[in-house]
Amino acid sequence: MEIRNEDIKKRVNIREIYRYLGYGAKLPDSSVDAMIREVLEDLVNVIQPRNLYKIYTCSTSGTIVVLKGANRTLAFESRNLASNLAQCRQVILIAATLGIGADKLLQKYEILNMTKATLTQACGAACIEAYCNILQEQICEEASSDGQRFYLRPRFSPGYGDLPLEYQKVIFEELECTKRIGLTLTDSLLMYPTKSVSALIGLTSNPQSCHIGKCRDCENLTCEFREPAE
């Protein structure tokens, strides 16, 4: 799916960047804010976003989630994932990356200006979030076309809750991430380029159970970066 860098920039939630920088609900002063916007601009100029996704039919029983494709069946064992996908008959498997450009910019700023490096880190995190949000909405829109309306469950990645990081291997193999979008997996199951996301997203027909904001779902109530309640 083709999404332009400019669209990602528009979608970036600037409040989220402040939050990643430790501001909580507070606002940065004008000079910091100007620098954030400058770095965001630099970043948007160097990223090469790419994505992959496939849609599966989904069934859950107990702690087991089974995704069925045309000729493949994938099984995940995780209580948290199973409860996240409990009402979903379809699930999207996605992988998305901003590309190596973001890592290069970060490396450059780590030499030139540590403040900007930190801002690049925060802006990069916000950009990949924005990219995934646009992407999943478009996929959801497409999937909804034939009279059936779908809504998105919160994105769920290996490493969340009790879903082991090991499942990264399953997702990488299934989507051919390395060959097709240049996303690589380290021995410790982390991703290069670093500004990347791999995840399962449930599609549900129940509008009540739908929202994107996964932050407030988290059990870590004392997290410094927690999104403030509305």
Next chain:
Amino acid sequence: MNFRELLGKKILFFDGGMGTLLQERGLRTGEVPETWNLSHPEAIRQIHKEYLLAGCNVVSANTFGVNAFKCKNLDCTVDELVTAGVRLTKEAIAEVRGECDHPMYSALDIGSIGKLLKPLGEISFDEAYDAFREIVTAGSRAGADLILIETVSDSYEIKAAVLAAKENSDLPVVVTMIFDENGKLLTGGDVASATAMLEGLGVDAIGFNCGLGPEQMKALLPQMTACCSLPIVINPNAGLPVVVNGKTVFNVAPDEFAQSVKTLVEMGASAVGGCCGTTPAHIRRIVECCRDMEIRPVTDKNLTVVSSYNHAVYFARKPLIIGERINPTGKSKFKQALRDHDMEYIYKEGLAQEENGAHILDVNVGLPEIDEPQLMQEAVTGIQSIIDLPLQIDTSDPEAMERGLRYYNGKPMLNSVNGKKESMESVFPIAKKYGALLVCLCLDESGIPETVEGRLQVAEKIIWTAAGYGIPKKDLVMDALVLTISTGKDNANITLETLRRIRYELGLHTVLGVSNISFGLPDRSRINTAFFTMAMNNGLSAGIVNPSSEPMMAAYYSFNALIGEDDQCMEYIAKASSQPADKPAAASAPKAGLTLDEAIVKGLAESAHEATVRLLEQNMDSLTIINEKLIPALDVVGKGFEEKRMFLPQLLMSADAAKASFEAIKAVLSKQGKSSESKGKIVIATVKGDIHDIGKNIVKTLLENYGFDMIDLGKDVDPQRILQTVQEQHVRLVGLSALMTTTVVNMEATIRLLREHGADCRIMVGGAVLTQEYADMIGADFYSRDAMGSVRYANELYEKGEL
């Protein structure tokens, strides 16, 4: 006839996809296809035979995904899988020989390792090379006729694979890469940069495969035919992938596919085949459609080019700027930076030149007392991780040359060889091997000739000697040599005339170290600028100059506008209008009156620097400045941060301001022959397996400001290396960072190792998932919940005399 003899003379056909055919025969999800070489040899052999019977000339062994990293989880070795894979192609060829009279070859098929290479990624260039070498050794022993490196998309990994192929076999090497529709590799390279690198490395053919269908490749092929002097191989997918019910399929049918491929041959492809989604039926149709076609002759494009990982730079009518600043000659600060292993200093010089419009950067890190080969390797890889420009490796040490060229990502430039027998004998083989564009100095055993004729004779000698090593004229750039006019009134005239004749009579591109012309004269930039313009007008292709010199760059942009190489003078206008705007901004800096503590609290680096200079001019002692102004101001910000009145960006801006202040102090101290005092050494690292190092870098920045001597080991650091550093350098404090729950185990392992070996050091830890309990559990001495915590702890230890 062997493969090399036919390649580029007569159309050749490669085979098609393997994956879907194996699935049809029962390959299960998650099963590694190459294990079938051992478990289902008859199925693999049968697929090869179908392709051969369809008319293909090259069958690729089922070895694409075999490498040491993948074999870790299998019970068979790389050697077993590769040997069996190649043997199956040879058996298939032998079995169909009676039915087929077309030439048939077995290709050792090598794909990507699937890991990103350092400095940005996980594995080193040498580790990648070793993995490829293992495959090449097994495949050539098993009797492959050629090596096909395919579906690769990182130029650095490709270079490792090609070197492994060429250094461990004599087989022909074909490289087909995966580009996207914009003509980019996944790591950012383009067609021109990859082509330049691969031609330089001496491969036999290059091209595209996978990623795109034949129609999309039609759009890209002109980019390659424009710059490539080798035969081109094109193996497209059967169209773009479409996901239907969770299954990836390719929809272009054999007939349509063959028609598109036929057009690719007409456009200049010498060999064609298929990739994902193609079948023996596709190949059969291609063979039927294209068998009797004459391929376009492969011609030398005669381009003089260098490249970085992501773009190529051509020597042409419009001159180029080679930045000369990464060079210690005559620069005491640069020399000191080299001795202190201060790589940041070198990188900043590079970034400034890129900013100022350089096209290529010269890299010279030679000092008698340092390990130049090691430093060259480090500088080249370090610069390339943050700067996109091609580099000119500048050294007289053959070992440093080899290291610089080997670890370079792209087609490098090498400075230099000269007409001395010894120089040519040592430099030409290295330049040839790595495909460097070579700077040649017009001097030899009898020195620098005083006449134009004398210099041309040396140039000619270099040209024909290079030809004997297989180095063509297009890969030589002549330096006509510049001697100062203060020692000879004809020196400029001789250089200019030599330049003109090399460029227009011998037909080679040229370089000059321009500023040598004014050595010994006052106000040198006046002469330099005039001479630079004259040289460009006499055929100078690239000036080795200081891009930060405004008059030189003004001469450069003016010259381009004057010779019609600046469309509508746009570049000239852009540069001219940016100049005056900069000056008033700098002059009117309103913060000039700030005191040092105000500047640091506000995080204003320039003001902090100015304020420090003012204090030093008032003869305030540097220690007093640090202890009574700088540190208290940092403490104000640190306290604000801890009380959540100030935030991380402000903390770091203050740190940057303090750094600027330190630099002013250091400059004064070094003039007095002193150096600033260190409060003690601290080793800092992100633990093994973890690749997140921003937090660690923030901590490092702050501790540096408080006067600690930081030894930064980077990210993904092996526990053993931390132990070794601690022991060798008698370090008393170690800072470890880990971001993931899964990597905290390596933090624990590191602490255990340090304790077991009785390392006499404290260990402080930090990172997103850590808590005080967790830190206690893994045996850390201190848990730092944020960057300031580590400063407080280090200061405490210092005050107690324990650092």
